[in-house]
Amino acid sequence: MQEKWQQATQVIHAGHIPNEHGALVTPLCQSATFVFDNAEQGGARFAGEEPGFIYTRLGNPTTAELERKIAALEGSDCAAATASGMAAVSAALLANLQNGDHLIASNAVYGCTFALMNSQLAKFGIEVSLVDFSRLDEIEAAIKPNTKVLFCETPVNPHLKVFDLDAIARIAKAYKLVSVVDNTFMTPLLQQPIKHGIDIVIHSATKYLNGHGDVIAGVVCSSREQMDVIKYEVLKDIGGVISPHDAWLILRGLKTLDVRLQRHCDSAERVAEFLEGHSKVSKVYYPGLKTHCGNGLVGHQMKRAGGVIAFELEADLQASIKFINQLELFSIAVSLGDAESLIQHPASMTHSPYSPEEREKAGITDNLLRISIGLEAVEDIIFALDKGLAAL
Numbered sequence: 001m002q003e004k005w006q007q008a009t010q011v012i013h014a015g016h017i018p019n020e021h022g023a024l025v026t027p028l029c030q031s032a033t034f035v036f037d038n039a040e041q042g043g044a045r046f047a048g049e050e051p052g053f054i055y056t057r058l059g060n061p062t063t064a065e066l067e068r069k070i071a072a073l074e075g076s077d078c079a080a081a082t083a084s085g086m087a088a089v090s091a092a093l094l095a096n097l098q099n100g101d102h103l104i105a106s107n108a109v110y111g112c113t114f115a116l117m118n119s120q121l122a123k124f125g126i127e128v129s130l131v132d133f134s135r136l137d138e139i140e141a142a143i144k145p146n147t148k149v150l151f152c153e154t155p156v157n158p159h160l161k162v163f164d165l166d167a168i169a170r171i172a173k174a175y176k177l178v179s180v181v182d183n184t185f186m187t188p189l190l191q192q193p194i195k196h197g198i199d200i201v202i203h204s205a206t207k208y209l210n211g212h213g214d215v216i217a218g219v220v221c222s223s224r225e226q227m228d229v230i231k232y233e234v235l236k237d238i239g240g241v242i243s244p245h246d247a248w249l250i251l252r253g254l255k256t257l258d259v260r261l262q263r264h265c266d267s268a269e270r271v272a273e274f275l276e277g278h279s280k281v282s283k284v285y286y287p288g289l290k291t292h293c294g295n296g297l298v299g300h301q302m303k304r305a306g307g308v309i310a311f312e313l314e315a316d317l318q319a320s321i322k323f324i325n326q327l328e329l330f331s332i333a334v335s336l337g338d339a340e341s342l343i344q345h346p347a348s349m350t351h352s353p354y355s356p357e358e359r360e361k362a363g364i365t366d367n368l369l370r371i372s373i374g375l376e377a378v379e380d381i382i383f384a385l386d387k388g389l390a391a392l
């Protein structure tokens with residue numbers, strides 16, 4: 001039945017199991033361990049012969065409800081909730097890579113994902129090639145006999161380039177590689193990579209899924225076979241699992257995901273058009289704009305363009321920093337998907353680990369700003385930007 005429900009209904013009802021008290025809202029099961037009726041039962045649970053909870057690092061009823069809901073939304077067999085988006089990325093990669101293996105990732109990825117690949121995985125003898133995922137020939141040319149995984153995000157920070165998931169899944173299947181997509185910027189309501197043939201989807205649930213800026217968490221979605229390794233080997237032994245309290249907060253946040261995203265997208269579309277028409281803005285990066293290179297996939301691969309916009313000011317570094325400092329309404333903060341509108345300066349913040357040459361190559365100029373459109377009245381958001389731009 002559940003598969004027939006629309007996602008706006010699923011965010012509220014999918015995965016819910018009635019509880020013994022008849023509480024409408026899923027009770028928070030804040031317990032580290034679970035008591036067995038007798039020693040035989042404990043043995044049977046450890047042997048996997050009897051279902052039931054053992055210890056919260058291995059599974060918890062509140063966390064399990066979140067996992068069922070996200071799996072229903074992404075259209076995957078299973079999901080595992082993690083302590084952060086990075087715990088989700090690392091679990092997906094560690095489950096599929098070992099010493100001597102090779103990974104191909106998009107040359108633009110989230111900063112800590114970049115660091116994980118280049119510093120942490122390198123320590124364990126895992127090789128990485130970074131290529132432009134909009135060039136399918138470059139991906140194929142980078143494949144070697146020891147390549148195991150393809151990894152990308154779409155749309156990707158900060159220029160919101162969009163990659164073709166059907167084509168990436170096709171390459172992965174042809175060469176028997178595991179494809180992993182970070183779907184944080186879209187959420188399953190705007191894009192379902194598994195439906196395009198992608199093997200593993202990860203999220204930073206810190207962003208839109210929770211939506212209230214009060215939790216750090218992540219989620220990995222995959223087939224049952226993959227999940228046996230991701231959850232019951234890697235997460236169990238490395239330990240980056242979610243706290244049941246955080247899972248409970250995300251379950252609460254998820255109920256409004258559909259309504260929130262409609263507002264985020266409606267407002268971002270209007271703000272992007274406003275910025276594009278402003279003389280003090282030299283370039284706007286938003287896939288919802290006809291002028292953006294990713295626009296062709298909006299309405300198909302991605303239902304709408306999301307709530308994040310990047311733009312370049314007609315200004316130097318000093319004036320760009322002054323613009324940020326004087327901007328009303330926007331909080332100066334990294335992250336995205338919150339009720340509050342946020343602004344950040346990629347060159348000195350999210351992309352500061354890049355050298356000036358790397359930044360130049362990646363097009364991260366001193367006048368590039370990234371905003372996450374919040375849930376405030378769009379007229380107020382535009383008013384604040386207009387006032388800030390007038391003062392430039």
Ligand SMILES: *Cc1c(COP(=O)(O)O)cnc(C)c1O
Nearest residue numbers: 084085086110182184204206217
């Ligand atoms: C924030 C983010 C992450 C990391 O998530 P955390 O919850 O901060 O660990 C990974 N990928 C993308 C695209 C992100 O925006």
